[in-house]
Amino acid sequence: MQLLSNYLKHHDTDLELVELIDTLMIACKEIALQLREGALAGILGTTNDTNVQGETQKKLDVISNDVLKKVLLDNPLVRGLASEEEDDPVFGNPNGRFLVTFDPLDGSSNIDINVSVGTIFSILEAPEGATDDNVDMFLQAGRKQVASGYVLYGPSAVLALTTGHGVNMFTLAHTGDFLLTRENVKIPEETKEFAINMSNHRFWEPSMRNYVDDLLKGAEGPRGKNYNMRWIASMVAEVHRVLTRGGIFTYPWDSREPAKPGKLRLMYEGNPMSLLIEQAGGISSTCYSDILDIQPDHIHQRVSVALGSREEVETLLQYHCDC
Numbered sequence: 001m002q003l004l005s006n007y008l009k010h011h012d013t014d015l016e017l018v019e020l021i022d023t024l025m026i027a028c029k030e031i032a033l034q035l036r037e038g039a040l041a042g043i044l045g046t047t048n049d050t051n052v053q054g055e056t057q058k059k060l061d062v063i064s065n066d067v068l069k070k071v072l073l074d075n076p077l078v079r080g081l082a083s084e085e086e087d088d089p090v091f092g093n094p095n096g097r098f099l100v101t102f103d104p105l106d107g108s109s110n111i112d113i114n115v116s117v118g119t120i121f122s123i124l125e126a127p128e129g130a131t132d133d134n135v136d137m138f139l140q141a142g143r144k145q146v147a148s149g150y151v152l153y154g155p156s157a158v159l160a161l162t163t164g165h166g167v168n169m170f171t172l173a174h175t176g177d178f179l180l181t182r183e184n185v186k187i188p189e190e191t192k193e194f195a196i197n198m199s200n201h202r203f204w205e206p207s208m209r210n211y212v213d214d215l216l217k218g219a220e221g222p223r224g225k226n227y228n229m230r231w232i233a234s235m236v237a238e239v240h241r242v243l244t245r246g247g248i249f250t251y252p253w254d255s256r257e258p259a260k261p262g263k264l265r266l267m268y269e270g271n272p273m274s275l276l277i278e279q280a281g282g283i284s285s286t287c288y289s290d291i292l293d294i295q296p297d298h299i300h301q302r303v304s305v306a307l308g309s310r311e312e313v314e315t316l317l318q319y320h321c322d323c
């Protein structure tokens with residue numbers, strides 16, 4: 001089985017990008033260790049702090065963020081980073097080549113019940129000559145990502161990675177190495193599995209309600225087949241299932257906080273996951289446009305997300321179309 005860095009080098013990946021991905025994996029291995037210790041180390045539960053989005057931070061949110069921040073800022077390739085758990089971007093080497101955005105621990109509500117969580121990351125090139133520490137350098141559409149991925153901390157720790165040439169998966173071995181375990185992942189085009197937080201049904205747009213109601217009608221309804229439903233409340237785990245066996249995952253706009261476009265964050269959840277999904281042959285949309293085409297205007301911008309198996313997402317988009 002091939003080592004992550006060897007695999008990337010054999011596939012002509014830019015050597016500085018390989019180095020940055022290796023750096024990210026040093027941090028993710030440390031986070032995996034911290035998660036394993038959990039209750040033993042007294043690091044479950046919440047802090048007394050909230051992040052910029054007003055969400056209470058878990059101790060492990062803060063620990064994971066600090067690990068990533070320290071390891072990344074030690075690498076001179078890093079021009080700057082932006083995180084769910086940092087109010088503002090943090091700048092590194094003024095001559096650094098890359099910008100990294102990340103959700104240090106996705107699915108935090110699952111930490112205390114010992115269910116899968118993950119780290120999501122997105123890598124952009126810093127614009128040439130961007131020597132002033134200015135947040136604007138981060139505000140690039142998702143299509144400009146040079147790489148993205150996540151590490152799922154589940155029964156095993158798995159990296160799903162794209163550098164824009166398909167999606168590959170690497171499993172963390174006891175030796176501390178990430179080894180190639182799935183090459184050129186392709187999402188099945190059809191599915192009978194959907195993931196949505198059904199408790200928000202009454203807050204959705206009519207088009208989303210109509211779509212899900214038709215799924216629930218099963219073989220007797222307009223879709224003509226029986227669907228199964230999953231909701232892990234951890235986007236990393238949902239996307240991993242979609243990449244592995246197909247499905248549709250959506251966290252749509254809802255009227256609980258109507259001014260927000262959605263719950264999930266564009267720059268460190270929506271964009272990196274959308275690049276993985278598209279690179280694996282799926283679709284990722286707000287229900288009205290491709291997520292990767294959105295021009296961000298804020299580092300913590302929210303977005304409505306619907307992604308997964310091509311035919312299923314296309315059907316959902318039809319429900320949202322005036323045509």
Ligand SMILES: O=P(O)(O)OC[C@H]1O[C@](O)(COP(=O)(O)O)[C@@H](O)[C@@H]1O
Binds near residue numbers: 105108109236
């Ligand atoms: O609890 P809800 O409303 O179902 O939301 C679950 C969603 O929230 C998230 O946990 C948000 O991520 P964070 O845990 O990083 O804030 C997603 O991973 C998941 O899809």
Ligand SMILES: [Mg+2]
Binds near residue numbers: 103105106269
């Ligand atoms: Mg998250």
Ligand SMILES: [Mg+2]
Binds near residue numbers: 061084103105106107
């Ligand atoms: Mg998080």
